[in-house]
Amino acid sequence: MDLLIHRDELVRALARAQGIVEKRPTHAILSAVLLQASAEGLRATATDKTMTVIADYTATVRTPGQVAVDAGNLFQVAKVLSGDIVTLTLTENGRLEVKAGASVFKLSTFNAADFPVTPALDQARALTMDAGGLRRVIDRVHFAVAPDDNRYGLNGAHVEDTAAASGPVVRFVGTDGNRLCWAQAAYTGELGIGRRMLLPRKGLGEIRKLIEGYDGEVSIAFGDRAALVQYPGVMVHVRLLEADFPDYRQVLPTGFKRRALVDRDALREALRRVSILATDATNSVRFQLSSEGLVLSARKLDAGDSREDVPVELTGEPISMGFNARFVIEVLGAMEGSRVSLELGDALSPCILKDMDDDNALFVVMPVRLD
Amino acid sequence: MDLLIHRDELVRALARAQGIVEKRPTHAILSAVLLQASAEGLRATATDKTMTVIADYTATVRTPGQVAVDAGNLFQVAKVLSGDIVTLTLTENGRLEVKAGASVFKLSTFNAADFPVTPALDQARALTMDAGGLRRVIDRVHFAVAPDDNRYGLNGAHVEDTAAASGPVVRFVGTDGNRLCWAQAAYTGELGIGRRMLLPRKGLGEIRKLIEGYDGEVSIAFGDRAALVQYPGVMVHVRLLEADFPDYRQVLPTGFKRRALVDRDALREALRRVSILATDATNSVRFQLSSEGLVLSARKLDAGDSREDVPVELTGEPISMGFNARFVIEVLGAMEGSRVSLELGDALSPCILKDMDDDNALFVVMPVRLD
Numbered sequence: 086m087d088l089l090i091h092r093d094e095l096v097r098a099l100a101r102a103q104g105i106v107e108k109r110p111t112h113a114i115l116s117a118v119l120l121q122a123s124a125e126g127l128r129a130t131a132t133d134k135t136m137t138v139i140a141d142y143t144a145t146v147r148t149p150g151q152v153a154v155d156a157g158n159l160f161q162v163a164k165v166l167s168g169d170i171v172t173l174t175l176t177e178n179g180r181l182e183v184k185a186g187a188s189v190f191k192l193s194t195f196n197a198a199d200f201p202v203t204p205a206l207d208q209a210r211a212l213t214m215d216a217g218g219l220r221r222v223i224d225r226v227h228f229a230v231a232p233d234d235n236r237y238g239l240n241g242a243h244v245e246d247t248a249a250a251s252g253p254v255v256r257f258v259g260t261d262g263n264r265l266c267w268a269q270a271a272y273t274g275e276l277g278i279g280r281r282m283l284l285p286r287k288g289l290g291e292i293r294k295l296i297e298g299y300d301g302e303v304s305i306a307f308g309d310r311a312a313l314v315q316y317p318g319v320m321v322h323v324r325l326l327e328a329d330f331p332d333y334r335q336v337l338p339t340g341f342k343r344r345a346l347v348d349r350d351a352l353r354e355a356l357r358r359v360s361i362l363a364t365d366a367t368n369s370v371r372f373q374l375s376s377e378g379l380v381l382s383a384r385k386l387d388a389g390d391s392r393e394d395v396p397v398e399l400t401g402e403p404i405s406m407g408f409n410a411r412f413v414i415e416v417l418g419a420m421e422g423s424r425v426s427l428e429l430g431d432a433l434s435p436c437i438l439k440d441m442d443d444d445n446a447l448f449v450v451m452p453v454r455l456d
Numbered sequence: 457m458d459l460l461i462h463r464d465e466l467v468r469a470l471a472r473a474q475g476i477v478e479k480r481p482t483h484a485i486l487s488a489v490l491l492q493a494s495a496e497g498l499r500a501t502a503t504d505k506t507m508t509v510i511a512d513y514t515a516t517v518r519t520p521g522q523v524a525v526d527a528g529n530l531f532q533v534a535k536v537l538s539g540d541i542v543t544l545t546l547t548e549n550g551r552l553e554v555k556a557g558a559s560v561f562k563l564s565t566f567n568a569a570d571f572p573v574t575p576a577l578d579q580a581r582a583l584t585m586d587a588g589g590l591r592r593v594i595d596r597v598h599f600a601v602a603p604d605d606n607r608y609g610l611n612g613a614h615v616e617d618t619a620a621a622s623g624p625v626v627r628f629v630g631t632d633g634n635r636l637c638w639a640q641a642a643y644t645g646e647l648g649i650g651r652r653m654l655l656p657r658k659g660l661g662e663i664r665k666l667i668e669g670y671d672g673e674v675s676i677a678f679g680d681r682a683a684l685v686q687y688p689g690v691m692v693h694v695r696l697l698e699a700d701f702p703d704y705r706q707v708l709p710t711g712f713k714r715r716a717l718v719d720r721d722a723l724r725e726a727l728r729r730v731s732i733l734a735t736d737a738t739n740s741v742r743f744q745l746s747s748e749g750l751v752l753s754a755r756k757l758d759a760g761d762s763r764e765d766v767p768v769e770l771t772g773e774p775i776s777m778g779f780n781a782r783f784v785i786e787v788l789g790a791m792e793g794s795r796v797s798l799e800l801g802d803a804l805s806p807c808i809l810k811d812m813d814d815d816n817a818l819f820v821v822m823p824v825r826l827d
Contacts, residue, residue: 165729192760389563
C-alpha cells in the first residue's frame with residue numbers, strides 16, 4: 086500500500102473512526118481502523134462490533150493494499166502533521182510509514198485479515214429520506230433516549246411508519262421514562278418492518294454526526310438484526326437492540342384540561358435562572374399557572390430560593406405543579422419555533438409540549454411531586 | 457445593606473472570589489465572599505486562609521452594610537441574570553435579595569463578623585514595579601514551580617534582589633527539580649529582605665490573574681510571614697511558605713561544551729509531533745546534534761516510532777542525549793523571541809535554554825537517561 090492524501094482528508098477520516106472504535110477494547114484490533122487503498126481512493130472502516138462505519142476518501146493511490154492501524158495513534162499523528170500532503174506507505178517489515186514535511190512516523194500495524202467482517206444486509210427494501218429531515222428527527226429524539234437503562238428497550242430509538250396529512254412518514258420515538266419525544270419526516274421507498282426496529286443511542290448519535298453538513302438523500306434499510314444507513318461515500322451498519330420498546334401510545338395523554346401558550350426562549354431562560362436554586366438531585370421547579378401568568382420558583386436547602394414571572398396565555402383553571410427543570414429545558418432546546426404550548430391535565434399528569442410551528446414532533450414530560 | 461451594581465461588575469467580583477475560596481471548605485464560611493458596602497462602593501473579600509484578595513468595585517450604595525454569602529451560589533446566580541442593573545439588599549430576616557429583570561433570588565447568608573480577619577502587614581518597606589514586568593516574570597517562572605512536592609520548599613517561587621547592568625532587579629526563581637527557571641524585572645523602592653521569601657504557587661497564579669490587563673504600577677511589601685501585593689482597588693495578602701528554597705545557584709552550570717542555536721517555533725512544533733510517539737510516563741525524546749543538524753526521535757512500545765530533522769547551528773562536538781519533551785516544550789512556550797540557544801555539557805549535564813532576545817530570564821532543563 087502506498088498513497089498520497091491531503092492531511093485534512095486524513096484527519097476527517099480518523100476523527101470519524103475515533104468516534105466509533107472502542108477506547109478500552111477487549112481485543113486490540115477493535116481499537117484499529119482498517120485502511121483499504123484501491124484505484125478509487127482510500128476506504129476507512131471502523132467498528133465497535135455494535136456498529137461499523139465504512140467511508141471513502143479522496144487519495145492518490147500508487148500501490149493498492151490494505152492494513153489495520155491503531156485509530157487513536159494515527160489520529161494523534163495526523164492532527165499535528167506539518168505540510169498539506171501526507172504519504173502513507175506500508176513498509177516491507179509491516180509498519181505504516183506516515184510522512185509529511187520533515188516528519189516521519191512508523192506505526193505498528195495489525196493484519197488486515199484479522200479485522201472483523203461486517204455482516205451483509207439485504208438492501209432490497211430501503212427507504213429514502215432527505216438528510217435535513219433525518220437530522221431534525223434525530224435532534225428532537227436523541228437526547229430523550231435513555232443512556233444506559235436496565236429497562237433495555239429504552240436504550241434506543243423506536244422507528245415506525247405512520248401516516249401524516251402529507252403522506253407516509255417515518256417516526257422515531259425516544260424515552261427514558263421521564264420524558265418521551267417523537268419526531269417524524271417524509272420518506273419514499275419502503276420501510277421494511279422488522280419485528281423490532283430499535284436503533285441504539287450511540288448509533289443514532291454517530292449517524293447524526295455523519296450527516297452533519299450533508300444535504301442530499303439518505304437511504305435506510307432495516308434487516309432483522311441491523312440497519313444500514315447510506316449516502317454516497319458513507320455506509321453505517323448498526324446492530325439493532327434486541328429488546329422491546331414500550332407501547333408508547335398508551336402513555337400519550339389524549340386530551341388536556343388546561344393549556345398555556347408561552348414564548349420558548351423566555352421560558353427556557355427563566356427556567357435556567359430559577360433552577361440554579363433547585364435541589365441538585367431532583368432539579369425540581371414549581372410551575373404556578375394562573376390568569377396572572379406563570380410563576381416559576383425553586384428552593385435549595387441552606388442556599389436560598391428563587392422566583393421569576395413569565396407571561397403566558399392560559400386557557401383553563403389555575404394549577405400548581407412541579408417539573409424537573411433540566412427535562413423541560415432540554416425539550417425546549419430541541420425545538421426551533423418561538424411559541425410553545427403546554428397541555429396539562431392534573432398536577433401529576435404528563436404534560437405535552439408542542440412547538441407551535443412544527444406538527445412533526447411531540448414532547449411529553451412527566452411532572453414531579455412537590456413537597 | 458442595599459445597593460445597585462452593574463451585572464458585569466458583580467460577575468467580575470465573583471469570578472475573582474471564586475478562584476480564591478475553598479471548593480470543599482473545612483468551615484462553611486471559607487466558601488463565602490464578604491461584601492462590604494460603603495459610600496465608596498462595594499468591597500469584596502475572599503480568602504482560603506493562605507491568601508486573601510480584597511478588591512473594590514463600582515456600585516451605587518443606598519444603605520451601607522456588610523454580609524457574607526456563599527461565593528459559588530452568588531456567582532452562579534450573577535452569571536445568568538437578565539437585565540444590566542442588579543439590586544443587592546440585605547433583608548430583615550437576614551437573607552441577601554438579588555433582583556434583576558423579572559428574577560428574584562433570596563440567598564442564605566453568614567454573619568459578616570464570622571468572616572476571618574486578614575492580619576495586618578507593615579507596608580513601610582515596599583517595592584514598586586511595572587505590572588507588565590511582573591506579568592512577564594510570573595509567566596516565565598510559574599509553570600516550573602512544583603505543584604505539590606514533598607520537598608515543601610519547591611512549592612513556591614523564591615524572590616530575591618540582585619543587580620543587573622541596568623540597575624537593581626527583583627528575581628523570581630521556580631523549580632520542581634526537573635527544570636529551573638528564573639526571570640527578573642527592574643524595581644524601585646525597597647525589597648524588605650525577610651528570612652524566607654517563598655510565594656506559593658497558587659498565590660502566584662492568582663496574582664497573575666489579578667494583574668491581567670492592568671498597566672500601572674504594582675507595589676509588593678514583604679513581611680516575615682506574608683507578602684502584600686497592591687494596586688489601586690486591589691489588595692492581595694499571601695502567606696509565605698515556611699520552608700527553605702534550595703541554593704539554586706549551585707545547580708546552574710557555569711560553562712558549556714557545546715551550543716546550538718535554533719528557531720524556537722520550529723523546535724517546539726517538531727517536539728510536539730515527535731513526542732506523540734514518546735513513552736507516556738517519561739515523555740523522553742532523543743536529541744541528536746551534529747553538524748548536519750538536530751534529529752529528534754522517539755519510540756513507544758507497541759505503537760511505533762517517530763523522527764524529525766530541525767536545522768540548527770552547532771558549536772562544539774556532536775552529542776546524543778534525551779529530554780522530557782514536555783519540559784522543553786513548556787520552557788519554549790514561556791519565551792517570546794524567535795531564536796533560542798541551548799547550552800550543553802555532557803549527555804547527563806543540565807541544559808541551559810536562553811531566549812536570544814531576553815537577558816532577563818534563564819531556563820535550565822535536566823536531561824533524562826536514554827536506554
